[in-house]
Amino acid sequence: MSLSVIIQQLIGGMGSSMLIFMLTLLFSMPLGLLVAFGRMSKCKPLQAIIKVFIAIFRGTPLMLQLLVVYFAPFYLFRISLPRWYRFGAVIIGFAINYAAYFAEIYRSGIESIPVGQYEAASVLGYNKQQTFIKIIFPQMVKRVMPPVTNEVITLVKDTSLAFVLAYAEMFTVAKQIAAAQTNIMPLFVAGVFYFVFNAVVAFVMEGIEKKLSYYR
Amino acid sequence: MKVLEINHCNKSFGDNEVLKDISLSVSEGQVISIIGPSGSGKSTLLRCATMLETMDGGDLIYLGEYAAKANTEGKAIYSDKETLQGIKKHFGLVFQNFNLFPHYSVMRNITEPPILIGKRPKEEVYAEARELLKKMGLSDKEDAYPCELSGGQQQRVSIARALAMKPKILFFDEPTSALDPELTGEILKVIKDLAAEHMTMVIVTHEMSFARDVSNHIIFMDGGVIVEEGDPKELINNPKQERTKAFLSRFQQ
DSSP states (O other): OOHHHHHHHHHHHHHHHHHHHHHHHHHHHHHHHHHHHHHTOSOHHHHHHHHHHHHHHHHSOHHHHHHHHHHHHHHHHOOOOOTTHHHHHHHHHHHHHHHHHHHHHHHHHHHTSOHHHHHHHHHHTOOHHHIIIIIIHHHHHHHHHHHHHHHHHHHHHHGGGGGGGTOOOHHHHHHHHHHHHTOSHHHHHHHHHHHHHHHHHHHHHHHHHHHGGGOO | OEEEEEEEEEEEETTEEEEEEEEEEEETTOEEEEEOOTTSSHHHHHHHHTTSSOOSEEEEEETTEEEEEEOTTOBEEEOOHHHHHHHHTTEEEEOTTOOOOTTSOHHHHHHHIIIIISOOOHHHHHHHHHHHHHHTTOGGGTTOOGGGSOHHHHHHHHHHHHHHTOOSEEEEESTTTTSOHHHHHHHHHHHHHHHHTTOOEEEEOSOHHHHHHHOSEEEEEETTEEEEEEOHHHHHHSOOSHHHHHHHHTTOO
């Protein structure tokens, strides 16, 4: 099998990897904010539940979580799910896992905003929602950019874990070709793809950080 | 009419009684200075007046409207949220460390609150903001961000931000404590100009000679109580209480 054929096949898998990547970010970033609110809630029971949620999703392997999300409906409740659930399980597993991480990053950002910002807003008559949306959130975004970039780069590489559900993303494809052809080349090519993907991600994130650097 | 009345205010943090039965009333056009050692409760009093802290007991009244009213046991019962939001429009507060919004330009710092909270027309607010900046000597800083300004300039912006809401009374919480002597002069001049325009103000300060010159009533606090109050020149030059004498002896020039 020639290099160009390998590349062609991997590009197909790359599309699937990017889809996982984008859908995970789309769902986990807002979900993480909700989880962060729960984690900082004054309602103690809610706070405790969210703490347990975060502990579980940060404390167990993502690979295991994907398997549980995929197989639990059948093994626990004898519900057989349609074919698309393979992909659904991948997205649900990734989104929830990443939401747990993002929640803690957001929380650190929100809690690092000086109390004086809240006090100034309060005296000027801002209510809680206005204070968060206008004053706290934009400053939080700037502060959490470096750790969020870390997470996003990790996510690019983590998409390869979808292979445990035999979802045909790039890594799964590369492994199949490598095994069938007894050739290491596909794995090297996959490595280059991940590397380039992450270089683009890092470039974009750096651009956003620069855009936010107009104030301290 | 009294702009602000505080009756029998009590405030504790845990077992620590910070304010003990403090009463204070401010008439229109009055400039009141509050002096005293650190931990005397003067900042807490200001924070209670601006509702950044809740009083345990007593009344808090702005222009005849109750923000908090003592019940029969003396416990402060606060009015509903809506009333309190309305009352907040009556006062402004200038912080020791400015607390400008760093992600907003100078102009947006000043104009967003009147537009967003005061629901006032944009053009009018912008025109007024330019006037205020001119008065503060910052006309060329409209588009600057707080991080690009000196401490004195930041403090002048924060005074402009407070004034843009057209408060009936303006509080200053040690407005010059984070500034060097030269920048302190800038801010004191601005406050003096405001006093000349009969702005009603309550100023917590460590600047004794400034307090003496600018205010028409002075309060000396220590240990959570008002030890002595009265005419500023009289109190600073001729304190009656031993505690006041001891405190002021370090400031005699």
